[in-house]
Every structure is written in C-alpha cells, then in structure tokens.
Amino acid sequence: MEALYLLASLAATLVTSAFQSLLLFLRLLFQHRHDSGGGCADGAARLYEGRVRHSRRRPAAHAFEYPVRYALVDLDRLPLPDHLSADDARRIVSTSGPVRLLTIPKSVGYAQNPLSIYYCYDSAGQGQDGELRMCIAEVTNTPWGERVMFTFQPDSDLVAKPLHVSPFMDMLGNWSIRADAPGDSLYVVISVQHPTLGNYFTAALHAKLVGQTSNSLRLATFFWLMPHKVAAWIYWEALRLWLKNVKFLDHPRYLNLNYRDEALKRDLELRSSCSFLREQKANNQRSSSTDEKSEISDHLDNKGNENLTRRWCVWRDAQWPWS
Template sequence: MEAIYLLGSITSTIVTSSLLSLSLAARSLLSRVLASPSPDLGGSELSTNGGGGDGDVPAVRLYEGRVRHARRRPVSHAFEYPVRYALIDLDRTQPHLRLSHLSADRAREVAATNGPVLLLTIPASVGYEQNPLSVYYCYDVVGEQEQEGGGSSPRLKMCIAEVTNTPWGEQVLFVFNPGSDLVAKPLHVSPFMDMLGNWIMHADAPGEDLSIAISVEHPTLGNYFTAILHAKQVHSSSSSLKLATFFWLMPHKVAICIYWQALKLWWKNVSFLQHPKYINPMYRDDALTRDRRLCCCPSIGRSKNHSIRTSDEDNSYRWCVWRDAQWPWS
C-alpha cells in the first residue's frame, strides 16, 4: 500500500509541478514584457543582524552552496549536491512564507531568547516542498544599559532544528547549542541507519557565509557519518517572482538526490532497516531517555564542549517534539 501511495504521490507531484512550472514561465515572460516589478517579500529593512555586519539587512536573504555527505562504515560512500536556501526573518515576512514552520514568538519561547529569529529553509517550489533540515537561529538582545554604553549586536544564543524524513514526511523539532551539541538521534531519517547514533551538531551564525555540520557518533560504528552544508549569500532581497525562479525545482532536485543515493546504498548491500515504529512503538521515548543520559552522565560520551538546552520544568530534558506523518505513513 505504501509503495502504491509513493508512486501515486510522485506522479501527482510531476503533473502538478509541470503545470505550475508552465505558469511560472508565463508569469516571468509577462513580467519582462510589461517590465513591472513584483511586490517585494522582504518588507522593511533591519537595522542590525546577528552576523554583526553594519547597515540594513533584508528580511529574506538567499544563499547558494553545496551539501556533502560522507559515510565511512559499513561501506565507504560519499556525494555532494548543490542547494539553494532562503534565510527568512520570521518577524518581517509575510505569513505564506512560513505556513509549515514555527512562528517567531513560538521559537523565542522554546529557545528562551528575546531577539530576532531567522529561519534557514528551502521554500516550496511549484507545489512541492522537500526540506531534510531547516534551522531556526534564535538571537538574544543585550540589555538597554549595555546598549546605551555601546553594546554589541544581537548574539546567536540557540538554534532549533526541524528535521524531516523521506519518504515518510515525519518531523522532529529540537533545540541545540550552535557552538557544539550532542543530541540522541530522535528520528528515523534514513532506512540505512539505525536509531542508536547520537548527532554532533554545529552551526555558525549566518552572514555572508553560513555552515552547518552534523556527524553521527555510533556505539559500534564510531564516528561514521558526516553531513556538511556550506553556502554563500548571493542576493540581498528579491521579488516574489524572482524568489520563485531562484528556487524553481530545488525541492525536487533534493528529493531526486535522496532517492538516487538510497538506490546506490542498496546496490552496495547496506542493510535496509524497517521503520522503528513497526518494531518498537516506544522508540521516541527511548530517544528522550538516551538524550537525558547524555545530559546527566558526561562519562557516556558528552565532552566538556557539548552542552544541552533543557526545559524550565525539568532540567533533565531537552525540548523536543514530533509531528506525525500524513496518511498512509501514519
């Protein structure tokens, strides 16, 4: 049943995206003929940003870069592909840009911050969305007295990861320290990885460049997998039409890469693992328990450079929530 749904979903996406691509091409041609600019998505300009730069910063910044994955065990397998991301100021953008994401106020509540919230994500394109990882950068603003005395710009305090697995479409959101953090794996992101690994996560404050690095620390395979995003800012702001053109088929390309690399791993005889919900319905609770141990027991793997963001109610737990998949994966 799931295989039939997947084929049907792919077919529907191809048809819908083809029709919307034709519509986008027509809009682009009409815009050139009429030479009329589209309304800007960015709204007003920011006076400061978390990257510490001077001058106004647009509400939507566009980045272009590459994602690289490297697996060292049980077989060697590495690849990279180009990506395009939007860095969106959630306080200053129109709601349709962030329908499926946290609001700025909710992100600040979760991260216990009081400053800007920037979302790094791949926007939907021609009716399709594919985001293996989106990141919320949550900033703190210095106090009024410190600002009057010449204080610094808002500083990046906490990040929120929003991870989506393919093809199931489940999501998990959790906080992590951008400097370095160790997180017990909370989601079945790949049918070629079990749930026993921990994620070592690092994210630089975005400026002209941005980078995110995730490596997997496994009890038997060691540090056997690394995923790295490096990107550079390519535009300061964009009209709605230019934004749609910039991200045209970007989610589709990411999905194709995911399935193609999965086929290669299968061809290399890497074991295909069933979703843990069919074997252990309590796998999410198990992930929370492992994460609590990482917080409470440094001897089991947490180095002095790793830290954990916990809730105010219980200092043993990291804030972590799941969003279930849609039918028929649910």
C-alpha cells in the same frame, strides 16, 4: 500499498509542478520591468548557494555532494506556512531577539526539506541581530514525512538521535551538531556517533550569501525545482547504497512503539553525562584523557546537574499511508 502511493504521489507532483511552472513562466513574462523588492539590501530573505556533502565510512564507504540553494528568512517579516512562527520560537528558547529560519522554500507545489534551522538571537540595538543564543532543528524524513523539532546549542551539541531519517541507519547513534551564525557564509555540520560503528557518518552544508530579497517572484524563480532536485538526489543515493548491499532497516515503529520515549531518555542521560564532565573541567581535575573530556564538555546547555531538564523535542506523525 506504500509503493503504489509513492508512484501515484510522484505522478501527481510532476503534473502539479508542470502546471505551476507554466504559471510561473507567465508571471515572469508579464512582470513589470521595475522589481521593487528583488534587489533590496534589507530583504526579508537572504539567499545562499552552496553544496551539501555526505560521507559514510562504515559498513560501506559512500560519499557524494550536490549543489543546493537555501533561504535565511526573517520570520518576523516573512512568516512561512508549515513552520514555527517567530513568537513560537522565542517562547520555546526564551529569547527576545530576531528569529531567522534557514530552509528551502516550497517550489511549484512541492516541498522537500530534510533539515531546516531556526537561529534565535538575543535582542540588541536597532538593525543588529544580537548574540546567537539557541537553535531549533527541524528534521523531516523521506518518504514518510515525519518531523522532529528539537533545541540545540549552536556552537556544539550532542543529541540522542530522535528520528528514523534513513532506512540504512539504526536509532542507536547520537548526532553531534554545530551551526555557526550565518553571515556572508554559513556552515552546518552533523556527524553520527554510533556505539559500534563509531563516528561513521558526516553531513555538512557550506554556502555563500548571493543576495537578499522580499520579492515573492524572485524567491519563486531562485528556488524553482530546488526541492525536486533534493528529493531526486535522496532517492538516487539510497539506490546506490542498496546496490552496495548496505542493510535496509524497517522503521522502528514496527519493532518498538516506545522508540521516541527511549530517545528522550537516552538524551537526558547524555546531557547528565556531559554536565558531569563540565563540572570536572571547572574544578580543574586533569587526567590523561583531558582533551577528550574537553571535546565532550563543549556539548552543553550551560546548566548544572541540579537544573538539568529534558531537551525540548516534539514530533509530527507521518500521514497516511505511512502512519
């Protein structure tokens, strides 16, 4: 059933995208010569071009990269459907400044966004973002369309894996994640720390700022077929992994209905352990493994043990027929 649905969905997407691409071409043909928002310096969306790199070291070596385009959207000026609003994000992370969403916008009727990030700033002077205080990750898996959103510290954080992202990875790893404040360039990196495979997988995004806009037509042309290309790369690399005899794993819901609760429990234990190590560092307790402790204690939420709470983390279930 799932395979038939996937084929039917692919056919429907091709037809819909072809029709909407024709409409986009007609809009371009009849647009006015004066593009009032296409090149404005204070556009609601900053446009980035870069590359995504994946590197797997075990159980089979596999690496690839592909070009990608992203938008960094000021959600106060340009709210996006199917995403958090700026007010929602501020309420979740308790900030008062701008909220900017790094994402690949929907293109000609199709959306494909493995990772989006909300950058939440403290308030500052007029025209200034202030300090980047907290991030919210929005991870969507393919082809199921499930989504998880969780908070993380932008400079460095360690998160117990909460979502079955790839059928070639189990749920035992932790995600080490870092997202620098975007400017003329941006950098995001996630590595998987596994209890038996070690640090065996890394995904990184490097991108450069290439423009700004508030014009919907420029956004539509800049991201034309970008989600489709990302989906094609995902399925192509999955096929290559399968041909390398990497084990295909069923979705954890078939094996353990409580896998989400267990992920939250592991994450709380992880945060407790990191908090303990931070206290050791603050008390200047040294040992032969000081460097290792320093690295781990960077993954913190700036709270002591007595204030440690569960990380904010919510899921969106898959739609039929994946549910």
